Amino acid sequence: MKHFINLRDISVKDLKKIISDAKRRKAQRKNTSTLDPDKDKPLEGKLLIQMFEKSSLRTRLSFYIAIKQLSGGALTLRPDELHLSKGQESLVDTAKVISTFGNAFMLRTDSEKKIDILKKKMTIPLINGLSPNNHPTQILSDIFTIEEIKKKSISKLQISWIGDSNNVLNSLIEASVKFSFKLNIGCPKNYEPSKKLLKWAKQNNSKIKIFNDSKKAVLNSDVVFTDKVISMNDKVNRNKKLKDFKKFQVNSNLMKNCKNAIFLHCLPRGSEVTDEVFLSKQSKVWEQALNRIYVQKSILLYCFGKLR
Ligand code: CP
Ligand code: NVA
16 A cells, blocks of 8 residues: 655656556557446455545546546545534544545645645555645646657656746656656746755756746747646735736747747646647647546556556
Protein backbone atom coordinates (compact mmCIF):
# COMPACT_ATOMS: atom_id res chain seq x y z
CA MET A 1 0.00 0.00 0.00
CA LYS A 2 1.44 3.36 -1.03
CA HIS A 3 0.26 6.94 -0.59
CA PHE A 4 0.41 9.47 -3.45
CA ILE A 5 0.92 12.79 -1.65
CA ASN A 6 3.54 14.66 -3.66
CA LEU A 7 5.93 13.90 -6.50
CA ARG A 8 9.10 14.51 -4.54
CA ASP A 9 8.44 11.49 -2.30
CA ILE A 10 7.99 9.05 -5.18
CA SER A 11 10.92 7.41 -6.97
CA VAL A 12 11.66 8.33 -10.59
CA LYS A 13 11.33 4.65 -11.44
CA ASP A 14 7.78 4.50 -10.07
CA LEU A 15 6.73 7.80 -11.68
CA LYS A 16 7.95 6.56 -15.07
CA LYS A 17 6.20 3.23 -14.51
CA ILE A 18 2.92 5.07 -13.85
CA ILE A 19 3.29 6.98 -17.13
CA SER A 20 4.10 3.89 -19.18
CA ASP A 21 1.25 1.92 -17.62
CA ALA A 22 -1.13 4.78 -18.48
CA LYS A 23 0.13 4.79 -22.10
CA ARG A 24 -0.45 1.05 -22.43
CA ARG A 25 -3.89 1.12 -20.82
CA LYS A 26 -5.05 4.10 -22.88
CA ALA A 27 -3.95 2.39 -26.12
CA GLN A 28 -5.82 -0.77 -25.14
CA ARG A 29 -9.10 1.14 -24.66
CA LYS A 30 -9.57 2.33 -28.25
CA ASN A 31 -13.31 2.15 -29.09
CA THR A 32 -14.29 1.25 -25.52
CA SER A 33 -17.19 3.04 -23.80
CA THR A 34 -16.48 5.28 -20.82
CA LEU A 35 -17.69 2.93 -18.12
CA ASP A 36 -16.63 -0.37 -19.68
CA PRO A 37 -13.96 -1.99 -17.52
CA ASP A 38 -10.40 -2.73 -18.61
CA LYS A 39 -10.17 -6.43 -19.50
CA ASP A 40 -7.98 -7.39 -16.54
CA LYS A 41 -10.37 -5.80 -13.98
CA PRO A 42 -7.46 -5.07 -11.62
CA LEU A 43 -9.39 -3.34 -8.83
CA GLU A 44 -12.51 -5.46 -8.83
CA GLY A 45 -14.36 -5.15 -5.51
CA LYS A 46 -12.36 -2.09 -4.37
CA LEU A 47 -13.95 1.13 -3.14
CA LEU A 48 -12.41 4.56 -3.66
CA ILE A 49 -13.77 7.12 -1.21
CA GLN A 50 -13.24 10.71 -2.31
CA MET A 51 -13.84 13.99 -0.56
CA PHE A 52 -13.54 17.58 -1.81
CA GLU A 53 -13.17 20.37 0.71
CA LYS A 54 -12.76 22.76 -2.24
CA SER A 55 -14.54 22.89 -5.60
CA SER A 56 -13.67 20.43 -8.35
CA LEU A 57 -14.96 19.38 -11.74
CA ARG A 58 -12.16 17.49 -13.50
CA THR A 59 -10.58 15.72 -10.52
CA ARG A 60 -13.98 14.54 -9.33
CA LEU A 61 -15.04 13.18 -12.72
CA SER A 62 -11.71 11.67 -13.65
CA PHE A 63 -11.23 9.74 -10.39
CA TYR A 64 -14.80 8.44 -10.62
CA ILE A 65 -14.27 7.18 -14.18
CA ALA A 66 -10.75 5.92 -13.39
CA ILE A 67 -11.82 3.59 -10.58
CA LYS A 68 -14.85 2.43 -12.60
CA GLN A 69 -12.61 1.47 -15.56
CA LEU A 70 -10.47 -0.53 -13.14
CA SER A 71 -13.67 -2.35 -12.06
CA GLY A 72 -13.92 -0.72 -8.65
CA GLY A 73 -16.49 1.70 -7.28
CA ALA A 74 -16.43 5.28 -6.03
CA LEU A 75 -18.22 7.09 -3.24
CA THR A 76 -17.95 10.87 -2.92
CA LEU A 77 -18.37 12.29 0.58
CA ARG A 78 -19.66 15.81 1.12
CA PRO A 79 -17.55 17.35 3.88
CA ASP A 80 -20.48 19.44 5.13
CA GLU A 81 -22.36 16.21 5.87
CA LEU A 82 -19.59 14.70 8.02
CA HIS A 83 -19.37 15.10 11.81
CA LEU A 84 -15.71 16.06 11.20
CA SER A 85 -16.53 19.36 9.52
CA LYS A 86 -18.79 20.37 12.40
CA GLY A 87 -16.06 19.62 14.94
CA GLN A 88 -18.12 16.70 16.29
CA GLU A 89 -15.70 13.91 15.34
CA SER A 90 -11.91 13.91 15.30
CA LEU A 91 -9.83 13.62 12.14
CA VAL A 92 -8.15 10.51 13.52
CA ASP A 93 -11.45 8.69 14.17
CA THR A 94 -12.73 9.76 10.75
CA ALA A 95 -9.54 8.39 9.17
CA LYS A 96 -9.99 5.10 11.01
CA VAL A 97 -13.55 4.66 9.73
CA ILE A 98 -12.65 5.61 6.15
CA SER A 99 -9.73 3.14 6.31
CA THR A 100 -12.01 0.36 7.54
CA PHE A 101 -14.86 0.90 5.07
CA GLY A 102 -12.90 1.91 1.95
CA ASN A 103 -9.83 0.74 0.06
CA ALA A 104 -8.38 4.12 -1.00
CA PHE A 105 -9.06 7.75 -0.07
CA MET A 106 -8.67 10.73 -2.38
CA LEU A 107 -8.78 14.10 -0.65
CA ARG A 108 -8.81 17.68 -1.94
CA THR A 109 -8.09 19.92 0.99
CA ASP A 110 -7.05 23.36 2.12
CA SER A 111 -4.85 21.96 4.87
CA GLU A 112 -1.36 20.45 4.52
CA LYS A 113 -1.60 19.58 8.21
CA LYS A 114 -4.63 17.40 7.54
CA ILE A 115 -2.67 15.51 4.87
CA ASP A 116 0.26 15.06 7.28
CA ILE A 117 -1.98 13.60 9.97
CA LEU A 118 -3.95 11.42 7.58
CA LYS A 119 -0.89 9.93 5.90
CA LYS A 120 0.26 8.63 9.28
CA LYS A 121 -3.14 7.42 10.44
CA MET A 122 -4.72 5.91 7.34
CA THR A 123 -4.18 2.25 6.68
CA ILE A 124 -5.36 2.55 3.06
CA PRO A 125 -3.69 4.63 0.29
CA LEU A 126 -4.19 8.39 0.56
CA ILE A 127 -4.13 10.42 -2.67
CA ASN A 128 -3.64 14.17 -2.70
CA GLY A 129 -6.22 15.58 -5.11
CA LEU A 130 -4.90 19.15 -4.58
CA SER A 131 -3.63 20.81 -1.43
CA PRO A 132 -2.42 24.38 -0.78
CA ASN A 133 1.14 23.39 -1.80
CA ASN A 134 0.73 20.62 -4.36
CA HIS A 135 -1.32 19.25 -7.23
CA PRO A 136 0.63 16.09 -8.05
CA THR A 137 -2.01 14.09 -9.97
CA GLN A 138 -2.45 17.05 -12.33
CA ILE A 139 1.22 17.44 -13.14
CA LEU A 140 1.93 13.74 -13.61
CA SER A 141 -0.97 13.66 -16.03
CA ASP A 142 0.37 16.74 -17.81
CA ILE A 143 3.72 15.01 -18.37
CA PHE A 144 1.80 12.16 -19.99
CA THR A 145 -0.03 14.67 -22.23
CA ILE A 146 3.17 16.45 -23.24
CA GLU A 147 4.95 13.20 -24.18
CA GLU A 148 1.86 11.97 -26.04
CA ILE A 149 1.59 15.14 -28.14
CA LYS A 150 5.28 15.92 -28.59
CA LYS A 151 6.20 12.23 -29.06
CA LYS A 152 9.40 12.80 -27.12
CA SER A 153 10.64 12.20 -23.60
CA ILE A 154 9.96 15.29 -21.50
CA SER A 155 13.65 15.32 -20.54
CA LYS A 156 14.38 16.51 -24.10
CA LEU A 157 11.92 19.42 -23.95
CA GLN A 158 11.89 22.94 -22.57
CA ILE A 159 8.88 23.79 -20.44
CA SER A 160 7.79 27.30 -19.46
CA TRP A 161 5.46 28.39 -16.70
CA ILE A 162 4.03 31.90 -16.85
CA GLY A 163 2.15 33.07 -13.78
CA ASP A 164 1.64 32.57 -10.10
CA SER A 165 3.87 30.44 -7.87
CA ASN A 166 1.11 28.17 -6.66
CA ASN A 167 0.37 24.51 -5.89
CA VAL A 168 0.45 23.50 -9.58
CA LEU A 169 3.83 25.15 -10.16
CA ASN A 170 5.23 23.52 -7.00
CA SER A 171 4.37 20.09 -8.40
CA LEU A 172 5.83 21.10 -11.78
CA ILE A 173 9.08 22.07 -10.04
CA GLU A 174 9.19 18.71 -8.29
CA ALA A 175 8.49 17.01 -11.62
CA SER A 176 11.28 18.95 -13.35
CA VAL A 177 13.74 17.46 -10.86
CA LYS A 178 12.31 13.95 -11.07
CA PHE A 179 12.05 13.86 -14.88
CA SER A 180 15.07 16.11 -15.45
CA PHE A 181 13.56 18.70 -17.80
CA LYS A 182 14.36 22.37 -18.34
CA LEU A 183 11.85 24.63 -16.63
CA ASN A 184 11.67 28.39 -17.15
CA ILE A 185 9.46 30.26 -14.73
CA GLY A 186 8.15 33.71 -15.71
CA CYS A 187 6.59 35.66 -12.84
CA PRO A 188 6.64 39.16 -11.36
CA LYS A 189 9.21 40.08 -8.73
CA ASN A 190 8.07 39.06 -5.23
CA TYR A 191 5.93 36.23 -6.64
CA GLU A 192 8.74 33.69 -7.07
CA PRO A 193 8.40 30.10 -5.77
CA SER A 194 9.33 29.44 -2.14
CA LYS A 195 13.04 29.59 -1.34
CA LYS A 196 12.80 26.26 0.46
CA LEU A 197 11.44 24.49 -2.61
CA LEU A 198 14.01 26.13 -4.91
CA LYS A 199 16.80 25.11 -2.53
CA TRP A 200 15.59 21.51 -2.59
CA ALA A 201 15.41 21.65 -6.40
CA LYS A 202 18.93 23.07 -6.66
CA GLN A 203 20.33 20.43 -4.33
CA ASN A 204 18.78 17.83 -6.62
CA ASN A 205 20.29 19.14 -9.87
CA SER A 206 17.34 21.09 -11.17
CA LYS A 207 17.37 22.86 -14.53
CA ILE A 208 15.18 25.75 -13.40
CA LYS A 209 15.56 29.39 -14.46
CA ILE A 210 13.47 32.26 -13.15
CA PHE A 211 12.68 35.33 -15.25
CA ASN A 212 10.76 38.45 -14.31
CA ASP A 213 10.03 38.86 -18.03
CA SER A 214 7.48 36.58 -19.70
CA LYS A 215 9.01 36.86 -23.21
CA LYS A 216 12.41 35.68 -22.02
CA ALA A 217 10.76 32.83 -20.14
CA VAL A 218 8.96 31.38 -23.19
CA LEU A 219 11.66 31.89 -25.80
CA ASN A 220 12.02 28.65 -27.86
CA SER A 221 9.83 26.72 -25.45
CA ASP A 222 8.08 23.47 -26.35
CA VAL A 223 5.30 23.87 -23.79
CA VAL A 224 3.76 26.95 -22.15
CA PHE A 225 1.78 26.47 -18.96
CA THR A 226 -0.22 28.96 -16.97
CA ASP A 227 -2.86 28.88 -14.22
CA LYS A 228 -5.18 31.32 -12.48
CA VAL A 229 -3.50 34.30 -10.84
CA ILE A 230 -5.81 33.84 -7.88
CA SER A 231 -6.21 30.25 -6.71
CA MET A 232 -9.07 28.87 -4.63
CA ASN A 233 -9.00 30.27 -1.10
CA ASP A 234 -6.04 32.54 -2.00
CA LYS A 235 -6.24 35.18 0.71
CA VAL A 236 -4.82 38.17 -1.17
CA ASN A 237 -5.75 41.65 -2.27
CA ARG A 238 -7.32 40.56 -5.57
CA ASN A 239 -7.04 43.86 -7.41
CA LYS A 240 -3.40 44.32 -6.47
CA LYS A 241 -2.43 40.80 -7.42
CA LEU A 242 -4.23 40.93 -10.77
CA LYS A 243 -2.53 44.26 -11.50
CA ASP A 244 0.89 42.86 -10.56
CA PHE A 245 0.39 40.03 -13.10
CA LYS A 246 -0.79 42.23 -15.99
CA LYS A 247 2.44 41.74 -17.97
CA PHE A 248 2.27 37.97 -17.44
CA GLN A 249 -0.84 37.21 -19.47
CA VAL A 250 -0.44 34.46 -22.06
CA ASN A 251 -1.57 36.11 -25.31
CA SER A 252 -0.81 35.77 -29.03
CA ASN A 253 1.98 38.28 -28.79
CA LEU A 254 3.73 36.17 -26.19
CA MET A 255 3.16 32.91 -28.08
CA LYS A 256 4.95 34.41 -31.13
CA ASN A 257 8.17 33.76 -29.22
CA CYS A 258 7.58 30.01 -29.20
CA LYS A 259 5.73 29.11 -32.39
CA ASN A 260 6.17 25.35 -31.93
CA ALA A 261 4.94 25.30 -28.37
CA ILE A 262 1.74 23.74 -27.13
CA PHE A 263 -0.32 25.60 -24.55
CA LEU A 264 -1.55 23.84 -21.40
CA HIS A 265 -3.77 24.97 -18.52
CA CYS A 266 -5.06 22.72 -15.71
CA LEU A 267 -8.35 24.70 -15.66
CA PRO A 268 -10.50 26.42 -14.56
CA ARG A 269 -9.16 29.55 -16.28
CA GLY A 270 -9.34 33.28 -15.65
CA SER A 271 -7.84 36.35 -17.32
CA GLU A 272 -4.27 34.92 -17.32
CA VAL A 273 -4.83 33.60 -20.86
CA THR A 274 -6.68 35.21 -23.77
CA ASP A 275 -9.47 33.38 -25.60
CA GLU A 276 -7.35 33.68 -28.71
CA VAL A 277 -4.58 31.49 -27.25
CA PHE A 278 -6.91 29.26 -25.25
CA LEU A 279 -8.93 28.39 -28.36
CA SER A 280 -5.97 28.29 -30.76
CA LYS A 281 -4.43 25.27 -32.47
CA GLN A 282 -1.53 25.45 -30.04
CA SER A 283 -3.87 24.85 -27.11
CA LYS A 284 -4.26 21.23 -25.98
CA VAL A 285 -6.30 21.88 -22.87
CA TRP A 286 -9.18 19.49 -23.58
CA GLU A 287 -6.86 16.54 -24.28
CA GLN A 288 -4.99 17.55 -21.13
CA ALA A 289 -8.15 17.43 -19.02
CA LEU A 290 -9.28 14.06 -20.37
CA ASN A 291 -5.91 12.42 -19.80
CA ARG A 292 -6.43 12.82 -16.06
CA ILE A 293 -8.51 9.63 -16.26
CA TYR A 294 -5.71 7.52 -17.72
CA VAL A 295 -2.94 8.68 -15.44
CA GLN A 296 -5.07 8.48 -12.32
CA LYS A 297 -5.91 4.87 -13.16
CA SER A 298 -2.21 4.07 -13.07
CA ILE A 299 -1.76 6.17 -9.91
CA LEU A 300 -4.47 4.05 -8.27
CA LEU A 301 -2.71 0.87 -9.42
CA TYR A 302 0.59 2.19 -8.03
CA CYS A 303 -1.13 2.79 -4.68
CA PHE A 304 -2.55 -0.71 -4.65
CA GLY A 305 0.82 -2.25 -5.63
CA LYS A 306 -0.67 -3.48 -8.91
CA LEU A 307 1.34 -1.63 -11.57
CA ARG A 308 2.41 -3.95 -14.35
N1 CP B 1 -7.52 20.90 -12.87
C1 CP B 1 -8.31 20.51 -11.86
O1 CP B 1 -7.87 19.95 -10.85
O2 CP B 1 -9.63 20.78 -12.06
P1 CP B 1 -10.78 20.72 -10.97
O3 CP B 1 -10.46 21.77 -9.94
O4 CP B 1 -12.03 20.99 -11.72
O5 CP B 1 -10.77 19.36 -10.34
N1 NVA C 1 -4.08 26.70 -8.56
C1 NVA C 1 -5.46 26.35 -8.69
C2 NVA C 1 -5.61 25.00 -9.33
C3 NVA C 1 -7.03 24.57 -9.57
C4 NVA C 1 -7.12 23.20 -10.18
C5 NVA C 1 -6.13 26.38 -7.34
O1 NVA C 1 -5.56 25.89 -6.36
O2 NVA C 1 -7.23 26.93 -7.23
